[in-house]
Amino acid sequence: MDARNLENLLRPAEGETLVFDTNPVLNERLTHYCPGCLHGIAHRLVSETLHELGVAERTILVAAVGCATFTYDYFNVDGLEAPHGRACAVATGVRRARPEAVIFTYQGDGDMAAIGMAESLHAANRGERITSFFINNTVYGMTGGQMAPTTLLGQKTTTTHDGRRMDREGGPVHLAEMMAGLDGVAFAARCALDSVKHVREAKKAMRKAFEVQLEGLGFGFLELLSSCPTNWHMDPVAASKHIVEAMIPVFPLGVFKDKTADSPSVVQKEGVPHA
Amino acid sequence: MNPVERILIKGNEAVAFGAVDAGCRCYFGYPITPQNEIPEALSQLLPERGGQFVQAESEVAAVNMLLGAAACGIPAMTSSSGCGISLMQEGISYMAGSHIPGVLVNMQRGGPGLGDIGPSQGDYFQAVKGGGHGDHRNLVLAPSTAQECYDFMFRAFALAFKYTNPVMVLGDAIVGQIKEPVRRVPPSDAVPGEELARLAAPWRMEGYGQRGAGAQPRLLKSVYLAEGALAERNQLLAEKYEAMRSECAWECVDVDDATLVVVAFGSIARIARSTIRRLRAEGHRVGLFRPVTLFPFPSEALRSLLPGRRFLVMEQNLGQMVEDVRQALFGMPHVTSDTVKWHGIMPGLFINADELREPMMQSLKEVR
Amino acid sequence: MSRVVFLEDRCKGCRLCVAACPVQILRPSGRFNHHGYEVMEMSGTCTGCASCAVMCPDVAIRVFRTAKSRGHAA
Numbered sequence: 001m002d003a004r005n006l007e008n009l010l011r012p013a014e015g016e017t018l019v020f021d022t023n024p025v026l027n028e029r030l031t032h033y034c035p036g037c038l039h040g041i042a043h044r045l046v047s048e049t050l051h052e053l054g055v056a057e058r059t060i061l062v063a064a065v066g067c068a069t070f071t072y073d074y075f076n077v078d079g080l081e082a083p084h085g086r087a088c089a090v091a092t093g094v095r096r097a098r099p100e101a102v103i104f105t106y107q108g109d110g111d112m113a114a115i116g117m118a119e120s121l122h123a124a125n126r127g128e129r130i131t132s133f134f135i136n137n138t139v140y141g142m143t144g145g146q147m148a149p150t151t152l153l154g155q156k157t158t159t160t161h162d163g164r165r166m167d168r169e170g171g172p173v174h175l176a177e178m179m180a181g182l183d184g185v186a187f188a189a190r191c192a193l194d195s196v197k198h199v200r201e202a203k204k205a206m207r208k209a210f211e212v213q214l215e216g217l218g219f220g221f222l223e224l225l226s227s228c229p230t231n232w233h234m235d236p237v238a239a240s241k242h243i244v245e246a247m248i249p250v251f252p253l254g255v256f257k258d259k260t261a262d263s264p265s266v267v268q269k270e271g272v273p274h275a
Numbered sequence: 276m277n278p279v280e281r282i283l284i285k286g287n288e289a290v291a292f293g294a295v296d297a298g299c300r301c302y303f304g305y306p307i308t309p310q311n312e313i314p315e316a317l318s319q320l321l322p323e324r325g326g327q328f329v330q331a332e333s334e335v336a337a338v339n340m341l342l343g344a345a346a347c348g349i350p351a352m353t354s355s356s357g358c359g360i361s362l363m364q365e366g367i368s369y370m371a372g373s374h375i376p377g378v379l380v381n382m383q384r385g386g387p388g389l390g391d392i393g394p395s396q397g398d399y400f401q402a403v404k405g406g407g408h409g410d411h412r413n414l415v416l417a418p419s420t421a422q423e424c425y426d427f428m429f430r431a432f433a434l435a436f437k438y439t440n441p442v443m444v445l446g447d448a449i450v451g452q453i454k455e456p457v458r459r460v461p462p463s464d465a466v467p468g469e470e471l472a473r474l475a476a477p478w479r480m481e482g483y484g485q486r487g488a489g490a491q492p493r494l495l496k497s498v499y500l501a502e503g504a505l506a507e508r509n510q511l512l513a514e515k516y517e518a519m520r521s522e523c524a525w526e527c528v529d530v531d532d533a534t535l536v537v538v539a540f541g542s543i544a545r546i547a548r549s550t551i552r553r554l555r556a557e558g559h560r561v562g563l564f565r566p567v568t569l570f571p572f573p574s575e576a577l578r579s580l581l582p583g584r585r586f587l588v589m590e591q592n593l594g595q596m597v598e599d600v601r602q603a604l605f606g607m608p609h610v611t612s613d614t615v616k617w618h619g620i621m622p623g624l625f626i627n628a629d630e631l632r633e634p635m636m637q638s639l640k641e642v643r
Numbered sequence: 644m645s646r647v648v649f650l651e652d653r654c655k656g657c658r659l660c661v662a663a664c665p666v667q668i669l670r671p672s673g674r675f676n677h678h679g680y681e682v683m684e685m686s687g688t689c690t691g692c693a694s695c696a697v698m699c700p701d702v703a704i705r706v707f708r709t710a711k712s713r714g715h716a717a
Contacts, residue, residue, distance in 0.1 A: 006648070010705060013707070016708070021461075044702055057482055057483055058482035078482055079496075080494075082369075082493060086335065086339035086366070089336040092336075092340045093345065096348075097327070097344035097345075097347035097351065113426075119336050196698060235658070237658060
């Protein structure tokens, strides 16, 4: 397809409305992610949310290490690199230096739930006014498919050749539930990126995760169940199906904590610390 | 001098006062002896001035909080000792690689491992040779008095922002714990906060909207995967470290007619100074060369003391700064294997001036 | 009729759009972009629901809806 032809196609005809478009917070760079990797969907959702909230110009992104190392290449916001696992500590420093900024971290499962577990939980427990996105695809992607803290029992990886075993590696870490148990956390939820319905839910949860920061309520956390077609050795469509069939039964979707005013949970409003 | 201007405080407290007076706005740290007076003082001083104090969950977290705050162009610092500084090496390397101006204070304790809480200069290599992974250097300042603890915090922030590089103030248990009068007045090389902010304006994290219409997003990072890209970045670092040579600082005491020059830094330098004063009173021609910057090492100043003098390196470790002294003099005319002698004091020991007398006398005899 | 436009240079050929389309009008085209990925094409009546675009990890799809079409966007 030549460029002129594409230009014509992108012009709405009479009676047509453009109902799906990109947004100015997401730049045009093609991602380095593998075909079918759902990081791209998560990126789009984050950028749309920042755009809709109108806060991109005062946003600082703290990137992680792993496949998400280069997150900052795709967002039109100020970006800062953190060492592996330390994004929430770096974000804490940014928060203390820039009280007016909107700050988010974007971290994979190895980064946030293994090497950065301490920094993540303590930043959350302090109630740092930051928003963290946790991409859980049960495997180390960038380094080539090794076991992650969220690897499912029985799942084969390049360091669990016969499958993860409870008696040897322990079970998968449930970070959203752990986060919900911390007093400083204002919002903790788990969504999935496998389907249109779940992606739309994720978008709503993402907005909440930012709103608790903007309203000064505390730490916003959203876990996103994602796939890794490359290291799962599946095609992208099968990988998305695997999220539903294998991951959601282990990592239930839902809102585990919500301190916002319109929260449906009366119990939380009465001050019981653990959702 | 107006006596009212002098306050009796520990070196650690002088660090805290110096930091806030120099414009430090954020502190992040984790408790460890013998530097706890620093966070304890700053936990009061900073909030009083609208600053931020965070007791981190670990030194790893603390140094990364420092990275985050310093990346915003805000004067920020951490402090620790020995094992805690080891944990911070990751963040120090990232700050160096990303050109971020963090200030760190290491009140050294005995090592290796958990060691003890006595004085030591065993972290010299770690401080001046980089310490973390990759080719990086810290600017290292070595105070030997509480007054210098106060004064050097100004220089630390000024240098960190001038070079966008980590700066380490390297004291020890003696320097940190000793209580002495300090004149709480900004030193002549103090750089005003507005100047630090001006220096940070071209790179700090703030949100692009702070930079006016049409501003582009910024990125601070240390990863450069494209072939040749990292080489370019490291070339920048090499040039920066070369430029830092102009910051060399040192002190000479009684060297003019000396046949023996003691080379010592920090607390050992001040103890050696007492010994030298006594030997001078007895007619011995001995002097002191005290490096104030350990990186860059004042090699040229040391070389200028050649020829005709021998050197005795005294340090509280198993032999670290002596390598930089030998390197500084290497290849110079008339320098032989006898030109530089070394006397080590075991880390953790509290020594007095009398204990340095014998090794100095021995070297004086060899000079004759 | 509503329609989708593929920004073919952005496509990585993952086919998540094909799987997401509720009326199954998307399919591999047999053509390849300059990255070497097989690009998709539309064949059939589009409702303008934008499910394909919502599921595209590479933001390679634009959706135009006509007033008469049914469906809703993200």
